[in-house]
Amino acid sequence: MHRVRSTVNRVLLGLAGAVLFGTGGLVLFGGLDLPASWHLHLPAHWPWSRSGDVLLSAHQRTRFTGQSWWWPVVIAALAVLVLLMLWWLLTQLRRHRLNGILVDSGDGEGALLRGRAVEGVLAAETESLDGVDRAAVLLTGRRTEPHVLAALALAPHADPGTVLGRLSDEALTHARRSAGLDRLPAEVRLHEVKHRAERVS
Known part of the structure; x- marks a missing residue:
């Protein structure tokens, strides 16, 4: 469902962009x-083909302005x-x-492990x-195909390669096996902890 929704969003955004780009191109073409x-x-009916053309004619712009409901409706709609x-x-x-x-709980129904x-x-x-000084973890994706987003604050002495290796071999592997997953992809962001300097007297 999440993948379908993402695809629909991309298609709608692409269509909206194409309509806006085409309309802007026509207006610029005539302008x-x-x-x-x-x-x-x-x-003769081609829209915005001359520099004097406008998006809306005077009649279209002022057709309902005399009605009391017009401006409240326009403002609310916008x-x-x-x-x-x-x-x-x-x-x-x-x-x-x-x-x-x-x-997979083995009974054919399955169990839900809290994210x-x-x-x-x-x-x-x-x-x-x-x-690793601090770690923040977020689960995304689908129930059957989770994805891990992790942000790690590393101590000054830490080796990033070693930390990533142990994270993959230990923490992520334990979580994957506990949940009975075939794979548990992860995206990890690293940054170094900056300690404030202290005066020594």
Whole structure:
């Protein structure tokens, strides 16, 4: 379901971009008076083909302005549109947290392992590794195909290669086996902890 929703979002964003790009190109095409400059004989009904053309005619712009309901409806519609676009943008930017992992319990129905519990265990085991000062773990993806996002704060003496090797061989392997998963892909971000200098007197 998540993959289908992502595909639909990409298609809708692509269509919206194509419509806006095409409309802007037509307006720019007419605004620069390119049909006349290039001696193009466009049909009479072709939109925005001359520099004096406008997006909406005076009649279209003022048709309902005398009605008391017109401006409240316009303002409300624009406000709803802006809110919907902001909501859509935020849903594209944020990562969806996985609530649980579906574990094969052997009875044909399966059991749901809480995502926050797995995150907590993974973070605690990762922080116990030598060279890791702090660890934050987030589960994303699907219940049957989870994905780990981890951010590690490394101590100044830590070797990143060694930390990543132990994370893969120990913490991630333990989590994968406990959940009965064939694979548990992970994306790890590393940064170094900067300690404040202290004066010694």
